[in-house]
Amino acid sequence: MTIAESSRSSPRGRTPLTSKATLSRIGLELFIERGFDQVTVDDIAEAAGIGRRTFFRYFPSKNDLPWGDFEALLDQLESHLDTVDHEVPLFDALRTAVSEFNRFPGDDHGLHRKRMELLLKNPTLVAHSTIRYEAWRAVIADFAGRRLDKPADHLQPKTIGQICLGISVSAHYEWLEQEDQSLPELIDSGFRLARDVFLR
């Protein structure tokens, strides 16, 4: 049980039978075991002991399960960027932030790897991820916009968001192939390799 669950006050009405976190965990287990396409929503609902209809009150779609609480990570990235010293060049601020954003405590490396394997290799999930990526890019674009004193929805900040995401994603793919490499370091390398191209 998470802190969010245990510390919630007692509102009126029936207590929920499960939680997003629990469903996400159960779903992820099934997906890893049998493959995303081989698991139906009914399977997940049954495994969680809830009705199929109820599942869709916790998650808008089966595709959203593997992401878990991505919003929380996003808030983390956002608040980290807020604290970056104004003296740090934009490029380095982004490079470091994106890199650190993908450093996870050592305990759940295996699970995170399997989650990313699902998200980056299953076509349905790859497609669905665009929605999450949009929010991610927006955080970067906002920051870049502030730094460059331009609206976040203008060409340069938007492009920077796209580029940072692109670097992050390709580093993730590389990370899945190279068992031994650290993800933050791969992302850092990605930023540097990208710069080389622009400098050449």
Place this chain on the structure above:
Amino acid sequence: MTIAESSRSSPRGRTPLTSKATLSRIGLELFIERGFDQVTVDDIAEAAGIGRRTFFRYFPSKNDLPWGDFEALLDQLESHLDTVDHEVPLFDALRTAVSEFNRFPGDDHGLHRKRMELLLKNPTLVAHSTIRYEAWRAVIADFAGRRLDKPADHLQPKTIGQICLGISVSAHYEWLEQEDQSLPELIDSGFRLARDVFLR
């Protein structure tokens, strides 16, 4: 009727009732008129005078309709990159290729704009586009890999593919907002603005 249709030899068996190009056109018209989500596959099949089952022999999914024959454009990009002088720096080769790849003869500007509006604004289509983007990035990564003398599936070429796509996509979004700007010029600007960030 396209050249591809009229010039095809006569194979044995029944002649097809329609073509991918025709279906794509009909679908696009309906999507523009009523919105992607408000048009069912039955609607399209009926409008084309074929059965629903037959529709799925021409296109694997409703989502594939708006793209039309993207493969042809991709081949064009690929062969253009093949002809680029080795003296041209990688950055400039990419900037120019991506930019020119998005210059279209003046006749169907309106239609192309509406198509891109669909593809970039409808969530389902945005998500589905990832599949097409993958092929696009592969062309760029192949080229970059050859230039950098690295396998196309290694970190740097892959990252370059992601970045070029990112620049292209954000330029497209900008283009949809700014009625008057030329798409190739916006892409060119995107590349330059991106470089500025890396140079700082």
Place this chain on the structure above:
DNA sequence: ATAATAGTGGCACTCGGTGCCGAATGGAAG
């Protein structure tokens, strides 16, 4: 107890997509 409130889940429905199979079509061979 009773009312108010919030979660549950069955039912029926829509829509995209697939497997199966027989019918329709048109060229080639006799």
Place this chain on the structure above:
DNA sequence: CTTCCATTCGGCACCGAGTGCCACTATTAT
């Protein structure tokens, strides 16, 4: 002309995701 063959067509039945509706249930407040 007839037969054969390749190929397309499309109906039918089915699956799974996702939704609207509504009655039911558990819990707290009065």
